[in-house]
Amino acid sequence: MPIEMPKGLPFSVDTWTPSSKKKRHHFLSHAHKDHSQGLSTHFSYPIYSTHLTKTLVLQHYSQIDDSLFVDIEVGQTTVIDDPDGCFSVTAFDANHCPGT
Template identity: 75%
Template sequence: MPIELPRGLPFSVDTWSPNSNRKRHHFLTHAHKDHTSGILTHSCYPIYTTHLTKLLVLQNYPQLEDSLFVGIEVGESVVINDPDGEFKVTAFDANHCPGAVMFLFEGNFR
């Protein structure tokens, strides 16, 4: 289910809309259709997700480029250097469907 995050954040989660095009980082929790709706029209690099979710998305949307995706697996953390400040993202098992994760974002967000 797409959720518009508060203005000013440099990332979007499971949201593929004209507003998400203004975000510099994109996160996909899992490959259910309601979480990928609009991804063909409004996908931007990079999309952080698990390897399994990426495979499922590419199966459903073969028009997307593999290079759009950046892998992040359960238990992994990634530090992202953003022009507005560095932030850290950690993936946790969402216990929902294969490949699904929850993301914890840590940083000084305004």
């Protein structure tokens, strides 16, 4: 279930609400509809996800430009440069559905 991140963090996870649009980085954990609901109105900042998650989501939201996505593969750690300081993210396979 999507949750709002605490105020002050520069990222959101599986949340596509007006308040999450103020975040600089967005993460999509997997392609289930309840995690991507509202994504069609998001067009400003990078969306980090696995390549498979991106592929599945773009089948349902064809109006979203795939260039907004930044691929993070399972097991890969990515360092994200942010004005408030760098942070790292690692994608793990949750064995929940393809793309997680």
